[in-house]
Amino acid sequence: MPAAAVGTDPAERLAAMFDAHHQRLFRLARRLTPGAEEARDLVQETFLRAARARQSIPPGNEEAWLVRVLVNIRRDEWRRDATKKRIDPDGQAHSWSAGPSDHETALIAKTTVWRALEQLPPRRRAIIVMCELEGQTIPAIAQLLGVNAVTIRWHLSRGRKEMAAWISSGS
């Protein structure tokens, strides 16, 4: 991405990266989180990590790096949340499920398929989102996430099966 590569000053480079990718990352984050606020936090955390680890961002491949970091952060949150739920089952009510005050989130939660999607681990969810909603090809997703195309296909098939099972279980 030429815009992100402009300037040798790290802050300048990061600003260019932000301008080039923040909307795309926000869209992905929004599809991986239950609310807009969580999505904003996720995007901000992704760019903060980029600011702290600017040397590890490969020039010309910033988007893939950012997507990977975003999915990993979401995965860490998801794991933390899962542990919390295991320790304190009542905590589920305070967790990432749609709050009644958030009208938009409540609308999303009404859709059964989206509720099923929320049950999936973040990486699998990201793969389904990128494939079904962003219309990306399997090799493109594999390149973005830095994994094999076979792994992507496996996650897609597994994710669809899990969603179908979740929906048919009548949850």
Add this chain to the structure above:
Amino acid sequence: MDFKRQLIEGDPVAREPGLDAFHAQAMRQRVILEARDAEREGFRDEEREGFSRAITLWWLRPIVVAGALAACLVAGVGIGLRLNDHEAMTSVGRSFQGRQIPPRQLQFATPGGTRVIWTFHQEIDL
């Protein structure tokens, strides 16, 4: 079940506005500040590294110089001692040679006319 259609219908991105300019600007500034902080921290780390390197050099240099001086001193003393020994040996030799008494000789002629010269060992004391 058509997952794709249902996913598209329930897509929050389609329903909601994207990241608004206010939040985006605030986030951008925060990120740039963080980058500058990280950069300053990096410089500080480099400075710290440079300072510790300078300190190491500062200590190392006199130690190296002192070591070299000590080595020179030892070598000098060694060479000096060797030279002294050599000098002493030569001087002893020289003094011994200097002390040499001219050989004592006894010369006589036989009746047949043969001239005989006896040189006495210097340690023979008659």
